[in-house]
Amino acid sequence: MLMFRSPMLAGLALVALVLPGPVGAQTVETTMLPAPDLFSSAGRETGLSPGLWDGASAETARTVLPLLAEKPLSPAASALARAVLATGARGPEGAGDDRELAAARAGALIVLGEAGSALAILRRTGGVERSAALSQAAAEAALLSGDDQQACDVAQGLSVDRDQIYWLRLRAFCQARADDPAARLTYDLAQGVARDAVFGRLMGAKLAGAGDPGAASLRHGLDLALSRSLGLDLTTAEPGPGVASAMEGAPPPEARWPMIASEGPVPAAMAVLAQGDLALAESVRGAMTQDEVPQADALDLALLDALIAAAAGRQDRPTLDRLVERGGVGEARSRRRAQEAALILAALGTPLSPQARGEFTGFNLPAAKAPVARAFAMEQAASARLVGETALLALWTSLEVGPAGPSAADRARIIAALNLAGLGDHARAFAVEGLLALR
Numbered sequence: 494m495l496m497f498r499s500p501m502l503a504g505l506a507l508v509a510l511v512l513p514g515p516v517g518a519q520t521v522e523t524t525m526l527p528a529p530d531l532f533s534s535a536g537r538e539t540g541l542s543p544g545l546w547d548g549a550s551a552e553t554a555r556t557v558l559p560l561l562a563e564k565p566l567s568p569a570a571s572a573l574a575r576a577v578l579a580t581g582a583r584g585p586e587g588a589g590d591d592r593e594l595a596a597a598r599a600g601a602l603i604v605l606g607e608a609g610s611a612l613a614i615l616r617r618t619g620g621v622e623r624s625a626a627l628s629q630a631a632a633e634a635a636l637l638s639g640d641d642q643q644a645c646d647v648a649q650g651l652s653v654d655r656d657q658i659y660w661l662r663l664r665a666f667c668q669a670r671a672d673d674p675a676a677r678l679t680y681d682l683a684q685g686v687a688r689d690a691v692f693g694r695l696m697g698a699k700l701a702g703a704g705d706p707g708a709a710s711l712r713h714g715l716d717l718a719l720s721r722s723l724g725l726d727l728t729t730a731e732p733g734p735g736v737a738s739a740m741e742g743a744p745p746p747e748a749r750w751p752m753i754a755s756e757g758p759v760p761a762a763m764a765v766l767a768q769g770d771l772a773l774a775e776s777v778r779g780a781m782t783q784d785e786v787p788q789a790d791a792l793d794l795a796l797l798d799a800l801i802a803a804a805a806g807r808q809d810r811p812t813l814d815r816l817v818e819r820g821g822v823g824e825a826r827s828r829r830r831a832q833e834a835a836l837i838l839a840a841l842g843t844p845l846s847p848q849a850r851g852e853f854t855g856f857n858l859p860a861a862k863a864p865v866a867r868a869f870a871m872e873q874a875a876s877a878r879l880v881g882e883t884a885l886l887a888l889w890t891s892l893e894v895g896p897a898g899p900s901a902a903d904r905a906r907i908i909a910a911l912n913l914a915g916l917g918d919h920a921r922a923f924a925v926e927g928l929l930a931l932r
Contacts, residue, residue: 533583561574561888573887575746579607606741612640615627632714691710692719708725711731711740713733792830803838833931904926908924
Protein backbone atom coordinates (compact mmCIF):
# COMPACT_ATOMS: atom_id res chain seq x y z
CA MET A 494 0.00 0.00 0.00
CA LEU A 495 1.20 3.48 -0.85
CA MET A 496 2.07 5.41 2.29
CA PHE A 497 1.99 9.21 2.49
CA ARG A 498 4.52 10.72 4.90
CA SER A 499 5.58 14.22 5.85
CA PRO A 500 9.00 15.09 4.37
CA MET A 501 10.39 16.29 7.68
CA LEU A 502 9.74 15.81 11.35
CA ALA A 503 8.05 18.79 12.93
CA GLY A 504 10.39 21.07 14.78
CA LEU A 505 13.66 20.28 13.02
CA ALA A 506 16.44 22.35 14.57
CA LEU A 507 18.96 24.39 12.61
CA VAL A 508 22.20 24.30 14.59
CA ALA A 509 24.58 27.25 14.29
CA LEU A 510 27.99 27.50 15.92
CA VAL A 511 28.95 30.95 17.15
CA LEU A 512 32.46 32.32 16.96
CA PRO A 513 34.90 29.76 18.36
CA GLY A 514 36.41 30.40 21.77
CA PRO A 515 38.74 28.39 23.98
CA VAL A 516 38.41 24.62 23.79
CA GLY A 517 35.45 23.50 25.86
CA ALA A 518 33.95 27.01 25.88
CA GLN A 519 32.18 26.96 22.51
CA THR A 520 28.52 27.95 22.60
CA VAL A 521 25.89 26.24 20.51
CA GLU A 522 22.69 28.05 19.61
CA THR A 523 19.65 26.43 18.09
CA THR A 524 16.87 28.02 16.07
CA MET A 525 13.67 26.08 15.68
CA LEU A 526 12.39 25.93 12.12
CA PRO A 527 8.63 26.09 11.57
CA ALA A 528 7.03 22.68 11.22
CA PRO A 529 6.06 21.74 7.66
CA ASP A 530 2.42 22.17 6.74
CA LEU A 531 0.21 20.99 3.87
CA PHE A 532 1.91 23.38 1.43
CA SER A 533 5.51 22.58 2.35
CA SER A 534 6.06 19.77 -0.15
CA ALA A 535 7.17 20.66 -3.66
CA GLY A 536 5.96 19.11 -6.88
CA ARG A 537 9.10 20.05 -8.78
CA GLU A 538 11.86 22.62 -8.82
CA THR A 539 10.42 26.01 -9.76
CA GLY A 540 13.14 28.44 -8.76
CA LEU A 541 10.79 30.18 -6.33
CA SER A 542 11.67 30.72 -2.69
CA PRO A 543 10.44 28.66 0.29
CA GLY A 544 9.22 32.03 1.57
CA LEU A 545 6.77 32.27 -1.34
CA TRP A 546 3.71 32.69 0.87
CA ASP A 547 5.27 34.88 3.57
CA GLY A 548 2.84 37.69 4.37
CA ALA A 549 0.21 36.42 1.91
CA SER A 550 -3.50 36.74 2.60
CA ALA A 551 -5.19 33.44 3.42
CA GLU A 552 -8.50 34.92 2.27
CA THR A 553 -7.07 35.71 -1.16
CA ALA A 554 -5.64 32.20 -1.41
CA ARG A 555 -9.03 30.68 -0.53
CA THR A 556 -10.64 32.79 -3.26
CA VAL A 557 -8.15 32.23 -6.07
CA LEU A 558 -6.85 28.67 -5.69
CA PRO A 559 -10.21 26.92 -6.27
CA LEU A 560 -10.80 29.07 -9.36
CA LEU A 561 -7.56 27.86 -10.93
CA ALA A 562 -9.13 24.43 -11.45
CA GLU A 563 -12.33 25.89 -12.91
CA LYS A 564 -11.39 28.59 -15.43
CA PRO A 565 -8.96 28.57 -18.37
CA LEU A 566 -5.88 30.77 -18.39
CA SER A 567 -3.62 32.26 -21.03
CA PRO A 568 -0.22 30.55 -21.54
CA ALA A 569 1.63 33.19 -19.48
CA ALA A 570 -0.87 33.02 -16.62
CA SER A 571 -0.89 29.22 -16.75
CA ALA A 572 2.90 29.09 -16.46
CA LEU A 573 2.76 31.44 -13.47
CA ALA A 574 0.04 29.39 -11.79
CA ARG A 575 1.92 26.11 -12.30
CA ALA A 576 5.13 27.54 -10.86
CA VAL A 577 3.41 29.00 -7.80
CA LEU A 578 1.37 25.86 -7.11
CA ALA A 579 4.28 23.44 -7.58
CA THR A 580 6.57 25.34 -5.18
CA GLY A 581 7.13 23.85 -1.76
CA ALA A 582 6.60 26.62 0.81
CA ARG A 583 4.69 27.01 4.05
CA GLY A 584 1.21 28.21 3.23
CA PRO A 585 -0.26 31.63 4.00
CA GLU A 586 -0.68 32.25 7.71
CA GLY A 587 -3.87 30.60 8.90
CA ALA A 588 -4.21 28.42 5.79
CA GLY A 589 -1.29 26.02 6.01
CA ASP A 590 -3.39 23.28 7.60
CA ASP A 591 -6.49 23.86 5.48
CA ARG A 592 -7.06 20.48 3.82
CA GLU A 593 -9.68 21.77 1.40
CA LEU A 594 -7.31 24.51 0.23
CA ALA A 595 -4.44 22.03 -0.11
CA ALA A 596 -6.73 19.81 -2.19
CA ALA A 597 -7.63 22.82 -4.34
CA ARG A 598 -3.91 23.38 -4.94
CA ALA A 599 -3.48 19.78 -6.07
CA GLY A 600 -6.64 19.87 -8.17
CA ALA A 601 -5.50 23.02 -9.96
CA LEU A 602 -2.13 21.43 -10.72
CA ILE A 603 -3.93 18.45 -12.25
CA VAL A 604 -6.10 20.64 -14.49
CA LEU A 605 -3.05 22.68 -15.51
CA GLY A 606 -1.27 19.56 -16.74
CA GLU A 607 0.90 18.78 -13.74
CA ALA A 608 -0.68 15.60 -12.39
CA GLY A 609 2.84 14.33 -11.73
CA SER A 610 3.64 17.36 -9.57
CA ALA A 611 0.37 16.96 -7.67
CA LEU A 612 1.14 13.31 -7.02
CA ALA A 613 4.68 14.11 -5.88
CA ILE A 614 3.32 16.67 -3.42
CA LEU A 615 0.69 14.33 -2.00
CA ARG A 616 3.15 11.45 -1.61
CA ARG A 617 5.10 13.60 0.82
CA THR A 618 2.13 15.17 2.58
CA GLY A 619 1.07 13.81 5.96
CA GLY A 620 -2.53 12.93 6.73
CA VAL A 621 -3.77 12.44 3.16
CA GLU A 622 -5.63 9.31 4.25
CA ARG A 623 -7.62 11.42 6.74
CA SER A 624 -9.00 13.76 4.06
CA ALA A 625 -11.37 12.67 1.33
CA ALA A 626 -10.53 15.78 -0.71
CA LEU A 627 -6.77 15.23 -0.58
CA SER A 628 -7.17 11.52 -1.23
CA GLN A 629 -9.39 12.13 -4.25
CA ALA A 630 -6.81 14.51 -5.68
CA ALA A 631 -4.13 11.84 -5.11
CA ALA A 632 -6.25 9.13 -6.72
CA GLU A 633 -7.11 11.27 -9.74
CA ALA A 634 -3.47 12.29 -10.20
CA ALA A 635 -2.44 8.63 -10.12
CA LEU A 636 -5.15 7.59 -12.60
CA LEU A 637 -4.22 10.40 -14.97
CA SER A 638 -0.56 9.39 -14.67
CA GLY A 639 -1.44 5.81 -15.66
CA ASP A 640 -0.75 4.32 -12.23
CA ASP A 641 -4.07 2.60 -11.49
CA GLN A 642 -2.60 0.50 -8.69
CA GLN A 643 -1.45 3.57 -6.84
CA ALA A 644 -4.95 5.04 -7.08
CA CYS A 645 -6.33 1.80 -5.65
CA ASP A 646 -3.82 1.97 -2.80
CA VAL A 647 -5.04 5.48 -2.01
CA ALA A 648 -8.64 4.27 -1.97
CA GLN A 649 -7.72 1.36 0.30
CA GLY A 650 -5.88 3.64 2.73
CA LEU A 651 -8.65 6.23 3.07
CA SER A 652 -9.96 6.28 6.64
CA VAL A 653 -12.85 8.78 6.33
CA ASP A 654 -15.92 9.27 4.13
CA ARG A 655 -15.44 5.94 2.41
CA ASP A 656 -19.13 5.81 1.47
CA GLN A 657 -18.90 8.81 -0.85
CA ILE A 658 -19.86 7.98 -4.44
CA TYR A 659 -16.36 8.63 -5.84
CA TRP A 660 -14.85 6.00 -3.56
CA LEU A 661 -17.60 3.46 -4.23
CA ARG A 662 -16.96 3.72 -7.96
CA LEU A 663 -13.20 3.65 -7.59
CA ARG A 664 -13.35 0.62 -5.26
CA ALA A 665 -15.56 -1.21 -7.75
CA PHE A 666 -12.96 -0.56 -10.44
CA CYS A 667 -10.10 -1.63 -8.19
CA GLN A 668 -11.89 -4.81 -7.11
CA ALA A 669 -12.58 -5.68 -10.74
CA ARG A 670 -8.89 -5.20 -11.54
CA ALA A 671 -8.07 -7.66 -8.77
CA ASP A 672 -10.78 -10.16 -9.83
CA ASP A 673 -12.41 -9.67 -6.44
CA PRO A 674 -15.96 -11.11 -6.39
CA ALA A 675 -17.02 -8.15 -4.24
CA ALA A 676 -16.70 -5.89 -7.30
CA ARG A 677 -20.25 -6.64 -8.46
CA LEU A 678 -21.72 -5.81 -5.05
CA THR A 679 -19.75 -2.56 -4.82
CA TYR A 680 -20.82 -1.63 -8.35
CA ASP A 681 -24.49 -2.26 -7.54
CA LEU A 682 -24.17 -0.20 -4.37
CA ALA A 683 -22.59 2.70 -6.29
CA GLN A 684 -25.31 2.68 -8.92
CA GLY A 685 -27.92 2.53 -6.18
CA VAL A 686 -26.50 5.61 -4.49
CA ALA A 687 -26.10 7.68 -7.67
CA ARG A 688 -26.83 6.09 -11.03
CA ASP A 689 -24.41 7.12 -13.79
CA ALA A 690 -25.11 5.83 -17.30
CA VAL A 691 -21.52 6.21 -18.51
CA PHE A 692 -20.01 4.50 -15.48
CA GLY A 693 -22.71 1.86 -15.76
CA ARG A 694 -21.94 0.80 -19.32
CA LEU A 695 -18.14 0.95 -18.89
CA MET A 696 -18.03 -0.80 -15.54
CA GLY A 697 -20.75 -3.23 -16.57
CA ALA A 698 -18.68 -4.33 -19.56
CA LYS A 699 -15.58 -4.68 -17.40
CA LEU A 700 -17.39 -6.85 -14.88
CA ALA A 701 -18.95 -9.00 -17.61
CA GLY A 702 -15.67 -9.40 -19.44
CA ALA A 703 -17.61 -9.20 -22.69
CA GLY A 704 -20.16 -7.12 -24.55
CA ASP A 705 -20.05 -3.70 -26.12
CA PRO A 706 -19.00 -0.99 -23.65
CA GLY A 707 -19.76 1.75 -26.15
CA ALA A 708 -17.55 4.75 -26.75
CA ALA A 709 -14.72 5.83 -24.47
CA SER A 710 -15.39 8.50 -21.87
CA LEU A 711 -12.79 10.93 -20.57
CA ARG A 712 -14.61 13.11 -18.06
CA HIS A 713 -12.04 12.46 -15.33
CA GLY A 714 -9.30 10.06 -14.28
CA LEU A 715 -11.59 7.16 -13.41
CA ASP A 716 -13.29 7.34 -16.82
CA LEU A 717 -9.87 7.39 -18.46
CA ALA A 718 -8.70 4.36 -16.47
CA LEU A 719 -11.87 2.40 -17.28
CA SER A 720 -11.77 3.28 -20.98
CA ARG A 721 -8.09 2.44 -21.16
CA SER A 722 -8.57 -0.90 -19.39
CA LEU A 723 -11.28 -1.81 -21.92
CA GLY A 724 -9.01 -1.00 -24.86
CA LEU A 725 -11.30 1.73 -26.21
CA ASP A 726 -10.28 4.35 -28.75
CA LEU A 727 -9.51 7.38 -26.60
CA THR A 728 -9.33 9.75 -29.57
CA THR A 729 -13.09 9.64 -30.09
CA ALA A 730 -14.02 11.14 -26.70
CA GLU A 731 -14.08 14.75 -25.57
CA PRO A 732 -11.70 14.95 -22.60
CA GLY A 733 -12.34 16.95 -19.46
CA PRO A 734 -9.77 19.65 -18.58
CA GLY A 735 -7.59 17.45 -16.37
CA VAL A 736 -7.71 14.52 -18.79
CA ALA A 737 -6.92 16.71 -21.78
CA SER A 738 -3.86 18.11 -20.04
CA ALA A 739 -2.69 14.64 -18.97
CA MET A 740 -3.04 13.26 -22.49
CA GLU A 741 -1.05 16.14 -23.93
CA GLY A 742 1.85 15.38 -21.59
CA ALA A 743 3.54 17.58 -19.03
CA PRO A 744 3.78 21.19 -20.28
CA PRO A 745 7.15 22.95 -20.38
CA PRO A 746 7.82 25.18 -17.38
CA GLU A 747 7.94 28.26 -19.61
CA ALA A 748 4.99 29.70 -21.49
CA ARG A 749 4.63 28.81 -25.17
CA TRP A 750 2.23 30.22 -27.74
CA PRO A 751 1.05 28.30 -30.83
CA MET A 752 1.49 30.50 -33.87
CA ILE A 753 1.47 29.87 -37.60
CA ALA A 754 3.85 32.21 -39.37
CA SER A 755 2.72 34.01 -42.48
CA GLU A 756 5.14 34.72 -45.30
CA GLY A 757 8.14 36.90 -44.59
CA PRO A 758 11.06 37.10 -42.13
CA VAL A 759 9.24 39.20 -39.51
CA PRO A 760 6.35 36.74 -38.98
CA ALA A 761 8.87 33.86 -39.09
CA ALA A 762 10.95 35.43 -36.33
CA MET A 763 7.83 36.05 -34.23
CA ALA A 764 6.71 32.43 -34.66
CA VAL A 765 10.00 30.91 -33.48
CA LEU A 766 10.14 33.34 -30.56
CA ALA A 767 6.62 32.28 -29.57
CA GLN A 768 7.97 28.74 -29.26
CA GLY A 769 10.77 29.87 -26.97
CA ASP A 770 13.66 30.05 -29.46
CA LEU A 771 14.95 33.54 -28.76
CA ALA A 772 18.36 32.86 -30.31
CA LEU A 773 16.84 31.87 -33.65
CA ALA A 774 14.51 34.86 -33.59
CA GLU A 775 17.49 37.16 -33.02
CA SER A 776 19.37 35.40 -35.80
CA VAL A 777 16.49 35.89 -38.25
CA ARG A 778 16.22 39.53 -37.24
CA GLY A 779 19.95 40.07 -37.62
CA ALA A 780 20.00 38.48 -41.07
CA MET A 781 17.35 40.79 -42.51
CA THR A 782 18.85 42.71 -45.41
CA GLN A 783 18.21 46.28 -46.32
CA ASP A 784 16.09 45.03 -49.21
CA GLU A 785 13.90 42.97 -46.89
CA VAL A 786 13.40 45.51 -44.14
CA PRO A 787 11.52 48.13 -46.20
CA GLN A 788 9.07 45.42 -47.25
CA ALA A 789 8.08 44.87 -43.65
CA ASP A 790 5.54 47.19 -42.10
CA ALA A 791 7.32 49.64 -39.81
CA LEU A 792 5.02 48.77 -36.90
CA ASP A 793 5.48 45.01 -37.35
CA LEU A 794 9.24 45.49 -37.31
CA ALA A 795 9.00 47.57 -34.13
CA LEU A 796 6.79 44.88 -32.58
CA LEU A 797 9.39 42.23 -33.42
CA ASP A 798 12.15 44.29 -31.82
CA ALA A 799 9.96 44.83 -28.77
CA LEU A 800 9.29 41.09 -28.55
CA ILE A 801 13.00 40.29 -28.69
CA ALA A 802 13.79 42.91 -26.04
CA ALA A 803 11.01 41.63 -23.77
CA ALA A 804 11.96 37.97 -24.15
CA ALA A 805 15.63 38.76 -23.51
CA GLY A 806 14.90 41.02 -20.55
CA ARG A 807 16.69 43.94 -22.17
CA GLN A 808 15.74 47.59 -21.98
CA ASP A 809 15.36 48.99 -25.48
CA ARG A 810 14.60 52.70 -25.45
CA PRO A 811 15.02 53.19 -29.25
CA THR A 812 12.35 50.56 -29.92
CA LEU A 813 10.06 52.07 -27.29
CA ASP A 814 10.52 55.48 -28.90
CA ARG A 815 9.63 54.00 -32.30
CA LEU A 816 6.46 52.45 -30.89
CA VAL A 817 5.44 55.77 -29.34
CA GLU A 818 6.11 57.48 -32.65
CA ARG A 819 4.00 54.91 -34.52
CA GLY A 820 1.27 55.43 -31.92
CA GLY A 821 0.68 58.92 -33.28
CA VAL A 822 0.49 58.22 -37.01
CA GLY A 823 -1.53 56.13 -39.44
CA GLU A 824 -4.96 54.59 -39.15
CA ALA A 825 -6.70 54.16 -35.82
CA ARG A 826 -6.12 50.40 -35.50
CA SER A 827 -2.39 50.73 -36.16
CA ARG A 828 -2.12 53.59 -33.70
CA ARG A 829 -3.88 51.53 -31.02
CA ARG A 830 -1.56 48.56 -31.60
CA ALA A 831 1.52 50.74 -31.28
CA GLN A 832 0.19 52.50 -28.19
CA GLU A 833 -0.60 49.24 -26.40
CA ALA A 834 2.77 47.79 -27.38
CA ALA A 835 4.51 50.87 -25.97
CA LEU A 836 2.56 50.51 -22.72
CA ILE A 837 3.54 46.84 -22.38
CA LEU A 838 7.22 47.43 -23.12
CA ALA A 839 7.36 50.40 -20.73
CA ALA A 840 5.78 48.28 -18.01
CA LEU A 841 8.85 46.04 -18.08
CA GLY A 842 10.96 49.01 -17.00
CA THR A 843 12.22 50.47 -20.27
CA PRO A 844 12.28 54.22 -19.66
CA LEU A 845 10.61 56.67 -22.01
CA SER A 846 12.67 59.55 -23.38
CA PRO A 847 11.32 63.00 -22.47
CA GLN A 848 9.89 63.53 -25.94
CA ALA A 849 8.34 60.06 -26.07
CA ARG A 850 6.91 60.52 -22.58
CA GLY A 851 5.21 63.72 -23.70
CA GLU A 852 3.65 61.96 -26.68
CA PHE A 853 2.74 58.89 -24.61
CA THR A 854 0.74 60.93 -22.09
CA GLY A 855 -1.59 61.97 -24.91
CA PHE A 856 -2.59 58.38 -25.77
CA ASN A 857 -6.24 57.58 -25.04
CA LEU A 858 -5.95 53.88 -24.14
CA PRO A 859 -8.89 51.83 -22.79
CA ALA A 860 -9.10 51.73 -19.02
CA ALA A 861 -8.15 48.66 -17.00
CA LYS A 862 -10.97 46.25 -16.17
CA ALA A 863 -9.72 44.85 -12.86
CA PRO A 864 -11.35 46.37 -9.77
CA VAL A 865 -9.42 49.35 -8.46
CA ALA A 866 -9.08 47.83 -4.98
CA ARG A 867 -7.55 44.62 -6.34
CA ALA A 868 -5.14 46.53 -8.56
CA PHE A 869 -4.10 48.67 -5.60
CA ALA A 870 -3.65 45.58 -3.41
CA MET A 871 -1.47 43.99 -6.08
CA GLU A 872 0.74 47.08 -6.27
CA GLN A 873 1.02 47.13 -2.48
CA ALA A 874 1.91 43.44 -2.37
CA ALA A 875 4.53 43.91 -5.08
CA SER A 876 6.07 46.88 -3.27
CA ALA A 877 6.32 44.76 -0.11
CA ARG A 878 7.88 41.89 -2.14
CA LEU A 879 5.02 39.56 -1.22
CA VAL A 880 5.71 37.19 -4.08
CA GLY A 881 2.90 34.69 -3.59
CA GLU A 882 0.20 37.28 -2.98
CA THR A 883 1.29 39.36 -5.98
CA ALA A 884 1.08 36.25 -8.15
CA LEU A 885 -2.38 35.32 -6.83
CA LEU A 886 -3.76 38.80 -7.48
CA ALA A 887 -2.32 38.77 -11.01
CA LEU A 888 -3.88 35.35 -11.59
CA TRP A 889 -7.24 36.52 -10.21
CA THR A 890 -7.44 39.20 -12.90
CA SER A 891 -6.24 36.74 -15.54
CA LEU A 892 -8.91 34.21 -14.55
CA GLU A 893 -11.65 36.71 -15.29
CA VAL A 894 -10.66 37.16 -18.94
CA GLY A 895 -9.77 33.63 -20.02
CA PRO A 896 -7.27 32.21 -22.54
CA ALA A 897 -6.76 35.47 -24.44
CA GLY A 898 -5.22 37.08 -21.37
CA PRO A 899 -5.72 40.52 -19.82
CA SER A 900 -6.24 43.78 -21.67
CA ALA A 901 -3.20 45.96 -22.29
CA ALA A 902 -3.95 48.19 -19.29
CA ASP A 903 -4.44 45.27 -16.89
CA ARG A 904 -1.49 43.45 -18.42
CA ALA A 905 0.80 46.43 -17.91
CA ARG A 906 -0.15 46.56 -14.22
CA ILE A 907 0.48 42.82 -13.87
CA ILE A 908 3.84 43.06 -15.64
CA ALA A 909 5.01 45.94 -13.45
CA ALA A 910 3.84 44.21 -10.26
CA LEU A 911 5.41 40.83 -11.09
CA ASN A 912 8.66 42.54 -12.03
CA LEU A 913 8.75 44.52 -8.79
CA ALA A 914 7.90 41.47 -6.67
CA GLY A 915 10.83 39.48 -8.08
CA LEU A 916 8.96 37.43 -10.68
CA GLY A 917 10.81 38.90 -13.63
CA ASP A 918 10.67 35.79 -15.82
CA HIS A 919 6.90 35.70 -15.54
CA ALA A 920 6.62 39.46 -16.10
CA ARG A 921 8.50 38.97 -19.38
CA ALA A 922 6.20 36.12 -20.36
CA PHE A 923 3.15 38.34 -19.84
CA ALA A 924 4.83 41.03 -21.94
CA VAL A 925 5.70 38.63 -24.78
CA GLU A 926 2.15 37.29 -24.74
CA GLY A 927 0.67 40.77 -24.96
CA LEU A 928 3.00 41.81 -27.79
CA LEU A 929 2.27 38.63 -29.75
CA ALA A 930 -1.44 39.42 -29.51
CA LEU A 931 -0.76 42.72 -31.28
CA ARG A 932 1.07 41.22 -34.26
